[in-house]
Structures are given as structure tokens and as C-alpha cells.
Amino acid sequence: MREERKGSARLKAKKQTIIKELREEGYQLKYLLKAMCLSRSTYYYEVSKEDVVAKRSEAVASVIREIFEHNKGRYGVRRVHHELINRGYKVNHKKVQRLMHCMDLKGKRPKEKYHSYQGEVGKVADNLINRDFSTTKPLQKWTTDVSQFNLSWGKCYLSPILDMHTNEVISYDLSLSPNMEQIRRMLDKGLSRFSSLNGLIFHSDQGWQYQHAYFRNTIEKRGIIQSMSRKGNCYDNSIMETFFGRLKNEMFYGYEKDYKSYEEFSKAMAKYIDYYNNERIQAKTKWMPPVKYRLASMG
Known part of the structure; x- marks a missing residue:
């Protein structure tokens, strides 16, 4: 019975559309209604329904554009859809896709890496993570790496710490050269934020910085356990690879x-990381920004 009603409603809507198109070609309404076996009141009801839907779509399209522009084109259909849901809109993702396509709004897609490996220059830790990035709460597993940015006036190197549970950037340092001083600043900023980090696993690749005695001794003093990827295996630290790819795609390329x-670049980086931590929603963090997800996870 319900399907019959749906079919009837669809047929009326289709007839209304045909009549509307033919009227634009100069045909008189009374003859069209007679030919389509549709009453005048039903026709105008269908027209008004179509107008309501069009106005709703217009309103949603306006919000979609605002979300897209506020996030500087970094959100695709999926994130825009979930941001709409977060704002209380009830809208199908296919409709979001259709409206974004009509407005030619396309989210940026990831496009490249500085290699810090220089052989065994210090102590190489075991691969304790072994691609098991799963966590149950914040401050269980951290990861780090260094990424290079090529600019017209020189090169910059970004060294962040990422929490594997929340994807939050715990701390970072931007430097004109990849040196131990950069790692020291990053560690100082990150470690000083938390009173207890005992048992946390800190993962990285086998870069010379992480084999260095300073790095190993500093984290050991805080009860942190070191873990390293296998040599030349980027998938062992795919969380950092994904983060760098996303960051470069959204604020660099x-x-x-x-x-x-x-x-200027330093200010832009600070602004992006603040945005990333406090505004940018992610599927992994239940469509919350990382900081909000951390606070929710810690009760």
C-alpha cells in the first residue's frame, strides 16, 4: 500500500514537471491538465512542493559553500556531509555530493618526503608498534617524523608529535634545517604538557635523530618506551605519512x-595546526576535531 502511494506521488510529480516544461513552450495549462488527467489543485500543489524543495536545497547549498570556503577547500563530500550533521541538518550524502558538484566544489586530494635515515648511527629500537596503531585512549602511543618543504627562498623542516588515538598534534617544531636542536625543542614542548607519560610507546622511523642518545635518554627518563619502523618501510609509520600528505595538500601544494x-610560512603553519587540532573534523575521531575528541575520551 505504501509503495502504491509512493508510486502515485512520483507519477504526479513527473506529470507536473512535464506540464511545466510544456507550458514554457507556449501550451495552455487547461489542455495539458486534461491530457495528463491531473487536477488544477494537484498541479499547483506539486509546483509549491517543488518550490519548497528548491528553497531548502538553496539554503543547504549556501551552508555547504560556507563550510567549504571556511575550510579553504580542504573538505570533500564526506566531511562536508558530517559537518552538516554536526550542525543539525538532516541531509543525504548523495544530495551533498550533487549540490557540491553543481557548485563545482571539489575537496583537495593528497599528492610526496625528507629521508632522515643515515644508517645505524646510534641505537635502533625494536618495532613494538608493528603496524598495530590501535589504541583505547589518548597518551598510549605517539609517533613522529620530519618532513621537508621546498620553497623559493629555501627549505623548511617540520617535526611534529602525533597522538595515535586522537590524531592531535601534541607539539611541533619548524626549522630551516633538520638538526638535533629542532628535536629537542619539539620534545620539550610535548613532554612538558603532561605530568605522567609512563608506559607510552613513542614510534618513529630509524632516522638519525631518533637513534641519538639525547632522544633516547630524554624519553626514557619519562618512562616512555621507544619503537622504530623497519628500515625503509613507510607503511610502518603510515599515520605520519597520512598526516604529512594531508597537511601538504591542504596548506602547501x-x-x-x-x-x-x-x-610567513611559520605563521601559516601555526595557523593550520591550530585549525587542524581545534576545528578540522575526522572520521577516526567520530567527526570531532582532535582536541575535542581527546577531552571527550578523557571524560
Whole structure:
């Protein structure tokens, strides 16, 4: 019975659309209604329904554009859809896809890596993570790496710490050269945020920085256990690979010429990481920004 009603409603809507199109070609309404076996009141009811739907779509499209532009084109259909849900809109993801396509709004797609491996220059830790990135709460597993940015005036190196549970950037350091001082600053900022980190596993590749006695001794003093990927295996630290790819795609590729100096690039990086931590929603964090998810996870 319900299917019959749906079919009847669809047929009326289809007839209304046909009549509307033919009217635009100059045919008189009374003859069209007679030919389609549709009453005048039903026709105008269907027209008003179509207008309501069109106005709703217009309103949703306006919000979609606002979300897309606020996030500087970094959100695709899936994130825009979930942001709409977060804002209380009830809308199908296919409709979001259709509206974004109509407005030619396309989320950026990931496009490249600095290699810090220089052989065994210190102590290589066991691969305790072994691609098991699963966690039950924050501060169980951290990961780090260094990524290179090529700019017209030189190179920059970003060294962040990421929490595997929340994807939050715990701390980071941006430097003109990949040196131990950069790692020291990053560690100091990250470790000083938490009173207890005993038992946390800190993962990295086999870069010379992480084999260095300073790095090993500093984290050991805090009760942190070191873990390293196998040599030349990027999948063993895919969380960092994904993060760098996303960051470069969203604030670097295509914007390189906008950063005229280290100071400008440093400000842009700080702004992006603040946005990433406090605004950018993610599927892994139940469509919350990382900081909000950490606070929710810790009760």
C-alpha cells in the first residue's frame, strides 16, 4: 500500500514537471491538465512542493559553500556531509555530493618526503608498534617524523608529535634545517604538557635523530618506551605519512608562492595546526576535531 502511494506521488510529480516544461513552450495549462488527467489543485500543489524543495536545497547549498570556503577547500563530500550533521541538518550524502558538484566544489586530494635515515648511527629500537596503531585512549602511543618543504627562498623542516588515538598534534617544531636542536625543542614542548607519560610507546622511523642518545635518554627518563619502523618501510609509520600528505595538500601544494619568507610560512603553519587540532573534523575521531575528541575520551 505504501509503495502504491509512493508510486502515485512520483507519477504526479513527473506529470507536473512535464506540464511545466510544456507550458514554457507556449501550451495552455487547461489542455495539458486534461491530457495528463491531473487536477488544477494537484498541479499547483506539486509546483509549491517543488518550490519548497528548491528553497531548502538553496539554503543547504549556501551552508555547504560556507563550510567549504571556511575550510579553504580542504573538505570533500564526506566531511562536508558530517559537518552538516554536526550542525543539525538532516541531509543525504548523495544530495551533498550533487549540490557540491553543481557548485563545482571539489575537496583537495593528497599528492610526496625528507629521508632522515643515515644508517645505524646510534641505537635502533625494536618495532613494538608493528603496524598495530590501535589504541583505547589518548597518551598510549605517539609517533613522529620530519618532513621537508621546498620553497623559493629555501627549505623548511617540520617535526611534529602525533597522538595515535586522537590524531592531535601534541607539539611541533619548524626549522630551516633538520638538526638535533629542532628535536629537542619539539620534545620539550610535548613532554612538558603532561605530568605522567609512563608506559607510552613513542614510534618513529630509524632516522638519525631518533637513534641519538639525547632522544633516547630524554624519553626514557619519562618512562616512555621507544619503537622504530623497519628500515625503509613507510607503511610502518603510515599515520605520519597520512598526516604529512594531508597537511601538504591542504596548506602547501599550490600555495608555495604565497609564503615569501620563513616568518610567513611559520605563521601559516601555526595557523593550520591550530585549525587542524581545534576545528578540522575526522572520521577516526567520530567527526570531532582532535582536541575535542581527546577531552571527550578523557571524560
